[in-house]
Amino acid sequence: VLNLACFNINTLNIKQSKLIGSEPENAGYLNDTDQFDDGYEDIKQLEGEVVEFAYRVQKGRVETDQSERIEQILEAIRNATYAAKEVKDIRHDLSYLRQSDNLFIYNTYQQIIAQVEAFYSGVSNLFNHRNEVVLLEMYTELKRNTDEHKQVVTQAIYSDSQEHKLTEQDLSTMLNTVGEVSLSQTLLLRAMQSYLFSEASSRNLASAV
Template sequence: MITHHDWGRPNFLGILIFLPFLDPFIGLLNWMAPERSLTPGATAYIHKVSSSVPDGAIEAVRKELTRMLFNAIRLNMHSFHIHAHAVFDENSELLAGEPLRYVARYEQEYKLLKQTESEVLGYTYAIQRDAKEEEDLRLVTQLNHAVRNATYAAKFIKDIRHNVDEFRVSPSGTIHDLYASFCLYVTGNYHGLATLMAVPASPNIANEYVELFRQVRRGYEWYLNEIYTVVGADKHLNHEIANLLNINRAAYLSTTALFEAVRVLLNLEEDILAGVQTIPQPRKILKQESQ
């Protein structure tokens, strides 16, 4: 008869009988349920190169940055209802290493961009830990900032998506025309950036970069003037001014972040835009901030 005390006694005979079959049993379990791959799901290159190999690792980060920039632009295009064919071409897709289609699931792709940023930054910190050369550390630091700027560029527009939607469906003919014009301006900016990234070996790349940014800057100032003069002239549209100013400023800041990241990608001088990129704020905004 087995008492309740017998349940707590180890069955040494059973253990001894089972021991010879333990290793084969573990092997069977591993075959039936193999270990899941730890390869990051958001990145395409960094998991293929050890962070302890600086040259290869830095090149992998540059490729990830390129993907992030294209995806940030795609996310922003979605917010302005800009189709991919208006900005990208075969060279863009060749550089990105993947099709650059219209974003179908915005929130999902934005989270993927954030995940990519996290994985790449973790990888660059590992490079910095292992790097011995000062030049490698400098390059990685610049790439860190560029990766963050790629994400910032998407976030600036994400934060004003509701404003853009109101802008787009406004019943006012004046606002509608301004929106159509603004979308063409934004499309030109993104197309210009995509073109710059696709031809980094151009001997005039620095001049083309600066000239494109000057166009962006002039566009920002032109729309700033239009908002105050055209929209402001109609008292029925005065309530739209703050919304439009917010969109214009966010789009400019987003594009500036893209430019800074592209500068790193193209190995251009840090001060290449010195004296061009300061945003003078309208007096009305300055007064509100000082109160």
């Protein structure tokens, strides 16, 4: 939800699931920097509380499968927090692209936003399924689409930089934005992998994709 606010995407635009729900939960973050920063600090605070609780639990008598599941959840939380940080760090870049008078830059920004919206709809939809075979297919497609989008947009930026008279700042900002968005999505996918799949399936999935 917090990540979507960085892209000015309302949660109502995302496919509904138990993850997103049906209310525009990020509406308050969209144009309020202070509230967004508070939201990110809340994420880090919750991460710390969960980690502390998990370690206290593991000090007791915990079955092996339970301990493995706790580690999976902790990994999911770490990656989800990192994913939020990657997006938080490019808020100024996104604003730069959004406000550009250069049509190529603005169109590229719109392309990024469309991909982000489709990605988060896909992530949200993962929570609507429980069959691991279906989840694996959906997860793999999301990962493939994320990688392909980065390659296509990056290539277009390099290829068209001279034609569209991109400055060094334009080029740097665009490439950094595409890279960070892709990294954030990869981290979020890793979080979903740890949370949604069994440890054995998660290991096989990591080696496959």
